[in-house]
Amino acid sequence: MYDIQSIYRAVSVEDAISALQKDPSAVVIAGGSDVLIKIREGKLADSRLVSIHGLREELEGVTLLENGDIAVGPLTTFRGVTGSEIIQERVSVLGEATDLAGGPQLRAVGTIGGNVCNGVTSADSASTLMALDVRMHLRGPAGWRIVPISQWYQGVGKVDLGPAELLCRIVIPKENYDGWSGHYIKYAQRNAMDIATLGVSCLVRLSADKRICEDVRLAFGVAAPTPIRARTAEEGVRGLPVSEAAARLGSLALEDVSPRTSWRASREFRLQLIRELSGRALLEAARKGGAQL
Template sequence: MYDIERIYQASSVDDAVKHLLEDESALVIAGGSDILVKIHSGKLAGCSLVSIYGIDELRGVSINGDGRIKIGPLTSFSHITNDEIIKKYVPVLGEAVDQVGGPQIRNIGTIGGNVCNGVTSADSASTLFALNAKIEITGEKGKKIIPISDFYLGPGKVDLKKGEILTAIYIDKEDYEGYTGCYIKYAMRNAMDIATIGCVVICKLDNNKSCIEDVRLAYGVAGPIPMRCPKTEESIKGMKISDTMFEKFGSMAVTEVKPRDSWRASKVLRLQLAKELSKRALKQAIDKWEVI
């Protein structure tokens, strides 16, 4: 069924790095929900694998004294959705990953695998962009932490060099405290479908809850990689909440996204969705302010 030349079960991060350096053709496998499909279809036939699934230190969600949230790359989507830290501080991330595939995929699929695939349609990626997440990478020379926006190099390409693995995702307190958010996934089917486009808005209101103090807008499948819309974000900061503000937000978003035609949807449809979903997500994010 699966044409695999060899598989090595790493016992630690250092052990995984060592074996990835020794076998230049080896690929990392975690939950396996993506890579096993590619092997089964013949795209990675005869490959060598280094499994990191048994490294428990890469699993789970925690928060330190400074309020920085740490998410292990082996944390499953279902774990993230139901984790008390996520539900309390960044529920929008739990809502986003709860739209990945079906229950079986969410139980075994990992957020690290979702990010490392480098695909623009990853439901977790655009939300992590909006949260200004940082990526910890461990390799032969130790650890480094980079913004998630620097991690994506192009379609299906991320900044992981030979012998490096993703070991943590961080979200700082300043990037989630006082914010509410909404992620909307538009797909052709209601279940188990890749996003035609994904849109996330995270916002903070002023003390009177009448003006936009800060806002972040990110998309998936609106360009070759997940993306933010900085000009759109700046355009409504300080504005009073109104129909005019929502229209400006949607109209500006269309000028920054770069969708393409594909068999899933036309560029024209994706531009219309980018405009409409940005307004809807912003409205829903603002509505959540009424309950905090």
Template sequence: MYDFESFYKVETVDEAIEALEKQDEAIVISGGSDVLVKIREGKLAGCSLISIHNIPELKGIRLLEDGTISIGAAQTFYEVTNNELVRRYIPILGNAVDQAGGPQLRKVGTIGGNICNGATSADSASTLFILNAQLVLKSKKGVHTIPINEFYLGPGKTIREHNELLTEIRIPRKDYEQFYGHYIKYGKRKAMEIATLGCACGVRLSPDKRKVEEVRLSYGVAAPTPIRCGSIEAWACGKELKKDFVELFGKKALEEVNPRSSWRASKEFRLQLVEELAKRALIQAVTYAGGEIDA
């Protein structure tokens, strides 16, 4: 039984924004994989829903003229994973969202909803962080674009205003070209599980494949929000692909995180995961980039 007061289905982005302006407490719903669960649990009982499901403006994945990849906020996880542009240019994102929930959830859950939920455990979040994703928000005031690392404020909190709608996610060409990455999700089981820790690592190697030109490292559930590890990224530039580099990479990652204990895992266990997953994700990213870690 779902206890909600009203359900309003809109046909365009402008209609959705207008409806949000008129209803201060209304909640946006697309796939419903998060919102309907909260309603059933009584957390949002009696709410009003504004459905943006299947608005054409929010669908599609396109390659823009400047090489930017544009992903509509209402694209489902399944659609993202199986899109040819994603597979060719940013396979790390497709692999990451393919680990969300189970097949049924991935058919209805949307990448925009995953972001706007504000959860540090979101499988899309840490990967979008290392891709330097730009979020396009629209309201009556107009359209503005913000980096994803400025979007999260705390657990379940984002800077999105009530009357704003996330319309698309953009990944500039300079942030994915010759950039190879890997996402690792650790959970108690392999499917239908919220991440105990998520780690995304990406690299751009030197032409001879022996040094790191750029590395990016991001975590989910290692802090109140998804985080990028800026200090370790700066330290790693120019380093040779040696075994001791990988070991130091894992240890330095510990300096930039602040996980907490919860019923899923203790802080101490998450710290072990932070170090180990950093090394594993780095090694796999280097392999995808055509490099090899020397003993």
């Protein structure tokens, strides 16, 4: 049973913002794959919901903007992100990540916006969005606001989403994907339909001869209370040959992370995963970029 007091179906973004202003304690629901579970577990019992599920025309889809940036609507499902030709051709690593979220049923209804707005560190899209250094475009009573994803996560389950604000676009700047190749690895206790024990996303920009890592971006989920970039590791391998960078990346990343022990894995096991999977992700990202390994 779902203990829901009321549900308001917004007919536009403006209408949703107005409804949230009138009822600040209301909860936004889109695909429902997170919110309905919390309601069923009693965490959001007797809740009042504002549904944005019907705002597909305004908030769904992947678009290539005139300046080369890519805009992803928050109501785009995981399946929609993975299947987008724009994503497949220009930033396939994001499609890889969303294709590993849950099972086929969840990927058909769960949205990328919900995945980042719930603030959990295990969100499958989060580490790749961190590595891509995306911009979150929010709209609220005061108008539009842009938040770099580096400032988005405020703590466990907390994001920089103000009262009556909605996430309306996730924008991937052209310079953050053009000329880069990437790879995402999800480690979980099962091969499918499981929450990540650790997620690692690595992007690399190779030299013209495909031998040197001109730049590297490395991001993790479940390596800290929030998704994080491993900036010490990134700086430590810039300019190195691919094989040397891969060998050093994981050890350097240990300076950036702070995983905890949970019932899924111990802190020590997560540290071992970080040390091992970082280099693997870099090697595969480089291979996709044309490196001969």
